[in-house]
Amino acid sequence: MGQEGGGASGRGRCRWPAGLGDEDGLPVASLGALGPWRQGMADSAQAQELVYLVTGGCGFLGEHVVRMLLQREPRLRELRVFDLHLGPWLEELKTGPVQVTAIQGDVTQAHEVAAAVAGAHVVIHTAGLVDVFGRASPETIREVNVQGTQNVIEACVQNGTRFLVYTSSMEVVGPNIKGQPFYRGNEDTPYEAAHRHPYPCSKALAERLVLEANGRKVRGGLPLVTCALRPTGIYGEGHQIMKDFYHQGLRLGGRLLRAIPASVEHGRVYVGNVAWMHVLVARELEHRAALMGGQVYFCYDHSPYKSYEDFNMEFLGPCGLRLVGTHPLLPYWLLLLLATLNALLQWLLRPLLLYAPLLNPYTLAVANTTFSVSTDKARRHFGYEPLFSWEESRARTIHWMQAGEGSTQ
Ligand SMILES: NC(=O)C1=CN([C@@H]2O[C@H](COP(=O)(O)OP(=O)(O)OC[C@H]3O[C@@H](n4cnc5c(N)ncnc54)[C@H](O)[C@@H]3O)[C@@H](O)[C@H]2O)C=CC1
Numbered sequence: 001m002g003q004e005g006g007g008a009s010g011r012g013r014c015r016w017p018a019g020l021g022d023e024d025g026l027p028v029a030s031l032g033a034l035g036p037w038r039q040g041m042a043d044s045a046q047a048q049e050l051v052y053l054v055t056g057g058c059g060f061l062g063e064h065v066v067r068m069l070l071q072r073e074p075r076l077r078e079l080r081v082f083d084l085h086l087g088p089w090l091e092e093l094k095t096g097p098v099q100v101t102a103i104q105g106d107v108t109q110a111h112e113v114a115a116a117v118a119g120a121h122v123v124i125h126t127a128g129l130v131d132v133f134g135r136a137s138p139e140t141i142r143e144v145n146v147q148g149t150q151n152v153i154e155a156c157v158q159n160g161t162r163f164l165v166y167t168s169s170m171e172v173v174g175p176n177i178k179g180q181p182f183y184r185g186n187e188d189t190p191y192e193a194a195h196r197h198p199y200p201c202s203k204a205l206a207e208r209l210v211l212e213a214n215g216r217k218v219r220g221g222l223p224l225v226t227c228a229l230r231p232t233g234i235y236g237e238g239h240q241i242m243k244d245f246y247h248q249g250l251r252l253g254g255r256l257l258r259a260i261p262a263s264v265e266h267g268r269v270y271v272g273n274v275a276w277m278h279v280l281v282a283r284e285l286e287h288r289a290a291l292m293g294g295q296v297y298f299c300y301d302h303s304p305y306k307s308y309e310d311f312n313m314e315f316l317g318p319c320g321l322r323l324v325g326t327h328p329l330l331p332y333w334l335l336l337l338l339a340t341l342n343a344l345l346q347w348l349l350r351p352l353l354l355y356a357p358l359l360n361p362y363t364l365a366v367a368n369t370t371f372s373v374s375t376d377k378a379r380r381h382f383g384y385e386p387l388f389s390w391e392e393s394r395a396r397t398i399h400w401m402q403a404g405e406g407s408t409q
Pocket residue numbers: 055056057058059060061062082083084085105106107108125126127128129130144148167168169170203230231232233234235
C-alpha cells in the first residue's frame with residue numbers, strides 16, 4: 001500500500017531500498033458520532049488483552065507515549081518499555097493494574113529486539129538516534145535508525161506481530177538541501193525531498209522500510225499493517241534543547257540574541273499530542289488496515305505558526321528571558337561563517353574531544369528555512385483531534401520549565 005497522493009514523499013537523494021508504489025484513491029474514513037477516544041473509553045468494559053511494545057520508551061517522546069498508553073488504552077494488559085537506557089521513573093508505573101515490563105536492550109541487536117517483540121500485538125517504534133549536531137558518526141546513526149528499524153520489522157514478521165507504528169520525522173521531507181520553503185504543506189504537497197545529512201537520510205530510509213513492509217505476511221499468514229507518523233519539531237515537558245536555550249540565555253544575562261528572521265515559519269507540535277496520535281493510530285490500525293496501512297501522517301495540533309526562536313519565547317519569556325532584536329543581530333553570511341567554523345573545529349578537535357555546538361551549517365539551514373504543515377489527514381483517516389489545546393500545551397511546558405532547576409521565577 002502506498003502513500004495517499006504522490007506529494008511530499010521523503011524520496012530524496014539518500015540511497016533507497018527497492019521502490020514502493022504510490023497508490024491512491026483510498027476511501028475517506030467515516031467515524032460516526034463517536035471519535036476514537038470515546039470509542040476507546042466505551043471499550044473499557046472489554047478484557048485487558050493487548051500487549052504493546054514501545055521502543056525508545058524512555059526518551060523524550062517515548063515516555064509520553066508510555067504514560068499516554070497507560071492512561072488511554074483500556075485494552076492494555078502488558079506494556080513493554082524497551083530502551084538502551086531505562087529511566088528510574090518506570091518503577092512507579094509498575095504498581096498499576098497494567099503489567100509494565102522494562103527491557104534494557106539495543107535495537108541494533110536483532111536477537112534482543114526479537115525477544116522483546118515475541119508475543120506483542122502492537123509495536124510503537126520511537127527509538128532512534130536524534131543527532132543533527134555531529135555527536136555520533138553517520139555509520140552509528142544509520143545503524144540505529146535504519147538497521148534498528150529493519151530489526152523491528154523482521155521481529156514483527158517472525159513473531160506474528162501485526163501492527164507496527166513508526167515515529168518518522170518531518171525531516172524525511174525537508175527542509176531540503178536547496179533550502180526551499182515548505183509553507184503549510186500537507187502529505188500530498190509536491191516538494192523535492194533531497195538530503196545529505198545522515199539524520200534525515202536515515203529517517204527517510206527507515207520510513208521507506210516500514211512502509212514497504214506493509215502487507216508482508218507475518219508468522220501465521222496474516223498481513224503486517226504499518227504506518228509512519230511524521231512529527232514536526234516536538235516541544236513540551238522533557239524537551240532538552242529548550243533547556244539548553246534557557247541555560248544559554250541565563251549565561252547571556254537573561255537575553256537571547258535573535259539569529260533567524262521572524263518571518264521564517266516553523267512547524268511545532270506538543271509532545272502530548274504527538275503521543276496521543278501514536279496511541280490512536282496504534283488502536284485504529286486494526287480496524288482501518290485497508291485505509292491506514294502504508295500511510296504517512298504529519299503530526300499536528302493547534303500550536304501557532306512562528307519562527308523557531310519566537311516560538312521558544314512562548315516558554316522562555318515566562319521564565320524570565322527576553323529575545324533581543326526584531327531583526328537578526330548578525331547578517332546571515334556571518335552566521336554561516338560561524339557555523340562553518342564550528343564544523344571545522346568539530347572535525348579538528350574530534351581526536352581530542354567532542355565539540356558539538358547547536359550552531360552548524362545543517363542546523364542553521366533548518367532553522368532558517370520555512371517548514372510548516374497544515375493538514376487534516378489524521379482527522380479524516382482515524383478521527384484525530386489534538387488532546388491538548390495550545391493554551392494547555394503552553395501552560396504545561398512553562399510549568400515544566402519553571403519547575404526545573406535554575407528558573408528565574
Ligand atoms: N525531537 C523531535 O523534535 C523529533 C523527534 N522525532 C523522532 O521521534 C523519536 C523520538 O525522539 P526523541 O524522543 O526526541 O529522542 P530521544 O533521544 O529523547 O529518545 C530516543 C530514545 O531512543 C533510545 N535509543 C537510542 N538508541 C537506541 C538503541 N540503539 N536501542 C534502543 N533504544 C535506543 C534512547 O535511549 C532514547 O531513550 C525519534 O525516532 C526521532 O527521530 C521526529 C520528529 C521530531
